[in-house]
Amino acid sequence: MTDIAQHILLMGKRARAAAHELVKLSTAQKNDILRAMAGGLRDHAQPILEANARDVAEAETKGLSKPMVDRLRLTPESLEAIAAAIEQVATLPDPVGEILSETTRPNGLHITKIRVPIGVIGIIYESRPNVTSDAAVLCFKTGNATILRGGSEAFHSNTALANALQQGGEKAGLPAHSIQLVPFTDRESVDHMAKMDQYLDLIIPRGGQSLVERVVNVARMPVLKHYHGVCHVYLHRDADLKKAIDIVVNSKTQKPGVCNTLETLLVDTDLAPTFYPALASALAAKNVEVRGDATVLTHWPDAKPVTEEDWSTEYLDLILSVKTVDTLEEAVAHINHYGSHHTDSIVTENADAAQQFLHETDTAVAMWNASTRFNDGGEFGFGAEIGISTDKLHARGPMGLAELCSYKYLVTGNGQIR
Amino acid sequence: MTDIAQHILLMGKRARAAAHELVKLSTAQKNDILRAMAGGLRDHAQPILEANARDVAEAETKGLSKPMVDRLRLTPESLEAIAAAIEQVATLPDPVGEILSETTRPNGLHITKIRVPIGVIGIIYESRPNVTSDAAVLCFKTGNATILRGGSEAFHSNTALANALQQGGEKAGLPAHSIQLVPFTDRESVDHMAKMDQYLDLIIPRGGQSLVERVVNVARMPVLKHYHGVCHVYLHRDADLKKAIDIVVNSKTQKPGVCNTLETLLVDTDLAPTFYPALASALAAKNVEVRGDATVLTHWPDAKPVTEEDWSTEYLDLILSVKTVDTLEEAVAHINHYGSHHTDSIVTENADAAQQFLHETDTAVAMWNASTRFNDGGEFGFGAEIGISTDKLHARGPMGLAELCSYKYLVTGNGQIR
Known part of the structure; x- marks a missing residue:
């Protein structure tokens, strides 16, 4: 096994452990952690902007187009907007714990179907560094651990952002390894993630057609796609x-x-x-x-x-x-x-x-x-949008927080047997 | 492209066309067709039992174990039970069209989320021929077209059953190619199905670990798995x-x-x-x-x-x-x-x-x-059970008819623009 494979496997194992801790947090605890994450971004503003300046300089040296470089760039204002967006997510209703159905069977068994976190979600994305925060924060709000794998152009920015979120969150009780960023930007790391179905419950590719195609071909776990819109x-x-x-x-x-x-x-x-x-x-x-x-x-x-x-x-x-x-x-x-x-x-x-x-x-x-x-999560009143799914299973159309959840059945009896 | 690949692609294209017709059927029409399918099985009882006798004889010649041969065997009584089960499915409530949520936005747009068929479902299964009917019938009840690929041991039985269902159903208006059986039993045909995501919206492997593993590795479309239960x-x-x-x-x-x-x-x-x-x-x-x-x-x-x-x-x-x-x-x-x-x-x-x-x-x-x-669809009051999903996305736990559905949003306005 290569070093990259081993490292990604370790990240998977840690993310699963984090997910089992995340499920224990109350809505109030999660919202406190979100506000602490926003604080983490503000506290780490300087190292984040320095890391970003390095990415921007490398992009300019490589001759990336001006729109590409602009998409990469963070400013004190855009960083503050990212922090404010996290505080906004803290105010949204929590779909976790919502009762989806409830029934009592003739034998007295009481069956409740409730929304629960999915578990561990892998996000594979391209240039924009704000996706690091958006994706991690929405996944966390719904009790999921995330493994983020961003593009090479934004590598230093993404690393600084993910560290700031995790470290900021830990001050308010965020479990270790809830938000992890893959420290590799080669394609091999995407393949290792996409095959790791023992630790990743879902993978979401956010980027161009070739990235989505690669993930769809390799993935063993469910993939939520946002293909093109004709x-x-x-x-x-x-x-x-x-x-x-x-x-x-x-x-x-x-x-x-x-x-x-x-x-x-x-x-x-x-x-x-x-x-x-x-x-x-x-x-x-x-x-x-x-x-x-x-x-x-x-x-x-x-x-x-x-x-x-x-x-x-x-x-x-x-x-x-x-x-x-x-x-x-x-x-x-x-x-x-x-x-x-x-x-x-x-x-x-x-x-x-x-x-x-x-x-x-x-x-x-x-x-x-x-x-x-x-056709937009905001226009539909979802409060937050992860993307617009062109899949037919699990989520179709605009995806809000509820679409980052699974469900489970709780069955309560008093000794029933068949 | 091999002949097998071409044939499976043609089946996919035909299934998609059938799915676009199936979506137009009312619940009453679908229930009439289900009763006609049961009639089809009764009308074709003799050729089905003859085909089954051929499978059983081949299995015995090959030296299959007695429990395996027993699982394969159809009798006039078990065939009647299959037909009666179809009539039973006709009496179940139709989840298609069910309104899942409804909201009016401040700009007056009215948004309704309704249950709809998934589209085309591929089912890959092993020996028992009754799965041919069970799977096709439950998928049809929810407005889906099916491509069935059964095991080699039951090939003649499965072919006769699928023909009887399709031909019986057509008497009451079942669109052509709504139920198709893959005429190949080699592993290559499984791979072609699992890669055909332009025509198959979902694939469900029903069988042993190695079959499920193969489908998970190759599939480009969502897979609903029924792994083991520890x-x-x-x-x-x-x-x-x-x-x-x-x-x-x-x-x-x-x-x-x-x-x-x-x-x-x-x-x-x-x-x-x-x-x-x-x-x-x-x-x-x-x-x-x-x-x-x-x-x-x-x-x-x-x-x-x-x-x-x-x-x-x-x-x-x-x-x-x-x-x-x-x-x-x-x-x-x-x-x-x-x-x-x-x-x-x-x-x-x-x-x-x-x-x-x-x-x-x-x-x-x-x-x-x-x-x-x-943990059982019947015990949960689902009326019908397709299996018990060990996945976390789309369906988890016992799967009833609702889990064979997707949803869509219908948005009604009076000229709204952004």
């Missing part, structure tokens, strides 16, 4: 023109670089002559490039021809593919075939059509007369 | 002697070959002089072999010395390992270290001790003064 808006023949324009413009342009942004617009063929010119001027005002089929090209000034590849492309940019469809069934079939099961919205005044769309699209969040941008 | 009963120092004897004898001997049977007994050291002799005579009457530590050997006639390996062994036989512990903490630590997180029970009259045990054991079903044998 989201659709469908303008049904009974769509209201004003709502249609508002929703399309907002879904496409309010924040084009995120997963819940609109990528493909489907439009009923009857609407083409009137809606396309109106949409064209509204989107031209926002500098959106449009790629469409033959009908689109007829009615939409400046539209370019679409290719087959466009239908499954997540542009994350001011580009929109547009397809003309004859029926609601055709729209649903297109979405289920080319989409990423993330967010899909119908615009219509026809309730029957809307219900059919909501139920037949195989998507995490199906919408009626609303912008795709509302 | 279950414990802990006799706390405030245990009632009569309850203790009843629960230990029942947990160990009522059905020793199943996963929720007791394998390791933990006993408070204060109880050793009185409880061990009493337990010894009760268990001797049931021919249970006992392996214990030094304290056990002192007080328990005929006990043999235990080895380190015993603590993690699932005997599935009339064998019991017994350990003497000084504290509740030691009992919990032993269970969390050596157990399989399946079922663990404390016997005590002390409510505080019981609560500590229930919350600190890292187990799917933690019990107080009850036999471990109650």
Whole structure:
């Protein structure tokens, strides 16, 4: 066994021991620890900023792009924002201990299903150092131990942040090794984590497609994925023109670089002559490039021809593919075939059509007369968001604190036997 | 690509198309189809029994053990029982469509979380042909398409059963390819299924450790596992002697070959002089072999010395390992270290001790003064059981119909944008 493998195994063993201690903490104790973690960040502000300056300098030497370097950079203000965010998490309701169901069986056995921590969660992520704090803090709030493995660019920042959180938390009773950062940034360490199912109950990759692919291929434990978002808006023949324009413009342009942004617009063929010119001027005002089929090209000034590849492309940019469809069934079939099961919205005044769309699209969040941008933990009122799951098991759509929990059954009897 | 790989990919594509049709069926339509499936089994009784006779003859020629051959054998009576079980499933409540939560946001968006089918489920199983029907029927009841891959011993029986179910169901509107059986029994076909995450949303291996291991290693989609059960009963120092004897004898001997049977007994050291002799005579009457530590050997006639390996062994036989512990903490630590997180029970009259045990054991079903044998879908009132999950994500403990479902969010607005 390599040194890296041995070290990661030791981290796993320690995380499991921490998890068995974490389960004993009350909500009040956890919230005290969270505030102490925020204090830890403030106390360690200087070493954290120094470590970050080292990462930034290395990134600049390596010639990383300016947006990449900016994502890496911490300032006294952004560090204070991270600390304040931890204090905010302390104020959120604790899902652990929540009773999910309760029943008494004819033989008198009382069965209670309650929310409990998952145990040990592995988080594998790329550049942004604030993920170190966000992920560790939300996992801790729900009683989980974490093993964090960040990207090489933010290595010194991540190490300093994780130490500050763990050491700060320990002042208020955080069990040892509750938050651990993997001291390796090579790919081998990802593989060792992903195979360690005796200690890791869940692994969450947060990063690009190739990282997610690697984890999915190797992992023996459950993986919660946040794949790409190829989201659709469908303008049904009974769509209201004003709502249609508002929703399309907002879904496409309010924040084009995120997963819940609109990528493909489907439009009923009857609407083409009137809606396309109106949409064209509204989107031209926002500098959106449009790629469409033959009908689109007829009615939409400046539209370019679409290719087959466009239908499954997540542009994350001011580009929109547009397809003309004859029926609601055709729209649903297109979405289920080319989409990423993330967010899909119908615009219509026809309730029957809307219900059919909501139920037949195989998507995490199906919408009626609303912008795709509302698929978001904050907009759903979750208080905190870990990500948006494109999986169908355990968590689908926006993930809040409850999605970082498992459950168990407590069965109480007075000597029952079978 | 091999012929097998191509064929399995085609099955996946067809299953996905079936899943998109299945989501449109109402509960009443699904129940009609279930009754038609039962009819299909009755109509095809002769070809099914002929196919089964062929499997049984081949098994006997190959020299399979008598219990193996018996597990394989179908009779007119057992086939009728399978058909009647399908009709029973038709009477169960449908979890699909159930509203899990509902909220209206300050901006007027109405968000409903509802239960929906998972989509396409792969089931990989070994000898018993009745699994073909059980698995397909429960998956169908919850609106899922299935790809079944049974063992080679039951190949002809499984093929005949799957055909009868699909053809019978089609008479009442079952979409084509809703129930498909893989026509290969080599290991390669398991690997192709486990990698096909574009079409399979979930894979459930039902069989021995090596099958489960293989699926876990290869699978790209979520796996729901039913690993072994190393279950414990802990006799706390405030245990009632009569309850203790009843629960230990029942947990160990009522059905020793199943996963929720007791394998390791933990006993408070204060109880050793009185409880061990009493337990010894009760268990001797049931021919249970006992392996214990030094304290056990002192007080328990005929006990043999235990080895380190015993603590993690699932005997599935009339064998019991017994350990003497000084504290509740030691009992919990032993269970969390050596157990399989399946079922663990404390016997005590002390409510505080019981609560500590229930919350600190890292187990799917933690019990107080009850036999471990109650960890069972039927005993929990689930109506149907797919298995007992030893996983912590999506499903933990007994899995009923609800655990064969995912959820989605339906968001209704009137033109909201961000």
